Amino acid sequence: MRLAGKVAIVTGAGSGIGKASVELFRKEGATVIGADLRGADVECDAGDEAEVRGLVERAVAEHGGLDIFFANAGISGGLDSVLDASVEEWAEVLRVNLIGPFLAIKHAAPRIADCGGGAIICTASVAGLRSGAGPAAYSASKAGVINLVRVAAQQLSGSGVRVNAICPGLVETGMTKFVYDRARDKGAEDKIGQLNPLRRGGEPREIAAAALFLASDEASYVNGEALVVDGGLASSLPFNRQSYGRTAI
Numbered sequence: 001m002r003l004a005g006k007v008a009i010v011t012g013a014g015s016g017i018g019k020a021s022v023e024l025f026r027k028e029g030a031t032v033i034g035a036d037l038r039g040a041d042v043e044c045d046a047g048d049e050a051e052v053r054g055l056v057e058r059a060v061a062e063h064g065g066l067d068i069f070f071a072n073a074g075i076s077g078g079l080d081s082v083l084d085a086s087v088e089e090w091a092e093v094l095r096v097n098l099i100g101p102f103l104a105i106k107h108a109a110p111r112i113a114d115c116g117g118g119a120i121i122c123t124a125s126v127a128g129l130r131s132g133a134g135p136a137a138y139s140a141s142k143a144g145v146i147n148l149v150r151v152a153a154q155q156l157s158g159s160g161v162r163v164n165a166i167c168p169g170l171v172e173t174g175m176t177k178f179v180y181d182r183a184r185d186k187g188a189e190d191k192i193g194q195l196n197p198l199r200r201g202g203e204p205r206e207i208a209a210a211a212l213f214l215a216s217d218e219a220s221y222v223n224g225e226a227l228v229v230d231g232g233l234a235s236s237l238p239f240n241r242q243s244y245g246r247t248a249i
Contacts, residue, residue, distance in 0.1 A: 002216040004029030006118070007063040009055060009108070011046045011100070012073030014039030016173030017123065020204035021070055021211050028212060031063050036073065046073035046100035049107075056107045066111040067118035068215045071104035074123055077137045090137045097141035098148065105152050109161045117160020119215045122149055123207075124165040126230045133169075133233075142167075146226045153224030162223040164214045169193070169230025171202040196231035 008025050012018035013034030022034040035044035035055055042058070044051045059066045077093035078085060101122040112118040127134030128142030145165055152163040170193050193201040210229045213219050228234050 001029035002212065002218065003068070006030040006067040006215075007059055007065055008032045008068035008070065008215065009035060009059055009066065009104075010070040010072060011035045011044065011055075011104070012123070013041070017168070017171065017204045017207045017211075018070075018072045020208040021072065024205070024208045024212055025068075025070075025215070028216075030068065030215075033059055033063075046071065047095040047103070049103050052100075052103040053107045056111055060111055065115040066108060067115055068121075069104050069108035069112070069119075070121045070123075070211055070215065071101040072121075072123040072211075073100055074141075075138075077135055079135050082136045085135075085137060090140075093137040094141050094144070097138065098144040101145050101148055105148070105163060109152075109156055109159065109163075112161045113156075113159040118162070119219070120149075120152075120161060120163045121211050121214045122163070122165045124149075124167045124226055126167050126169050126228060126234050129167060129226075129228070129234055149226065150224045162214075162219070164219070164222060164224065165226040166207060166210050166214070167226050167228045167230065167234070168207045169196060169202055169228075169233045171204060171207055173204060193231060196233035197235070198231035200231065202229065202231060 003025055008030045010018050010022050010032060013022045014036030022032050025032045033042055034040040035042045037043060044055050056066060074097045075093060078089050105120055108120055122145050124145040125134060125142040127139040128146050149163045149165045193199060207229055210227055
């Protein structure tokens with residue numbers, strides 16, 4: 001019962017990592033409000049300030065405070081290159097994936113501090129560490145999340161609020177379902193995750209376990225970090241080189 005007596009909010013809770021995290025947090029004793037556009041306890045657009053503010057206020061009003069906010073909601077956006085993607089596409093990805101965690105920190109941190117401190121966790125990605133793990137807008141947004149938690153950890157100095165990120169590798173969720181479905185249709189399911197040393201994709205429960213660690217007192221001295229949970233993918237530099245206007249060397 002590592003979260004006994006704690007009040008937590010998890011966004012993107014309708015499926016995948018968020019849903020697994022809600023289930024695990026509750027199993028470990030927390031009172032959890034799961035939020036998503038659909039399929040969760042509460043409807044919330046994670047990139048809308050009024051809705052995020054309302055979500056935090058609801059937790060405080062109904063449960064007497066807030067100890068943990070897991071800003072997990074995100075979208076992949078399109079697969080267009082930096083030459084083909086639209087400004088509108090980029091703006092929407094950044095709104096949800098980067099402004100969303102900013103809003104979580106902005107509105108949750110003061111409430112968590114009022115309760116004596118706690119944890120904010122933001123879902124980033126290995127795509128935020130280097131190229132080749134996701135579309136351009138998505139990768140840029142996740143790189144922003146990694147830097148955001150570092151800046152926030154410093155600016156919340158003395159508050160007792162820890163801010164960290166998780167960088168998952170390939171995990172089967174609603175966002176990545178098309179990748180898994182395509183591999184299965186081709187009879188190539190055994191090649192999923194082949195670039196990492198564990199030679200497999202991850203499962204939502206494995207990312208939820210990392211979130212539980214960061215949310216718990218076991219991570220009481222972990223702050224401003226990006227925890228990579230990717231089967232070892234980021235320990236090396238696999239890549240897919242693409243050329244522009246000439247043959248790649």
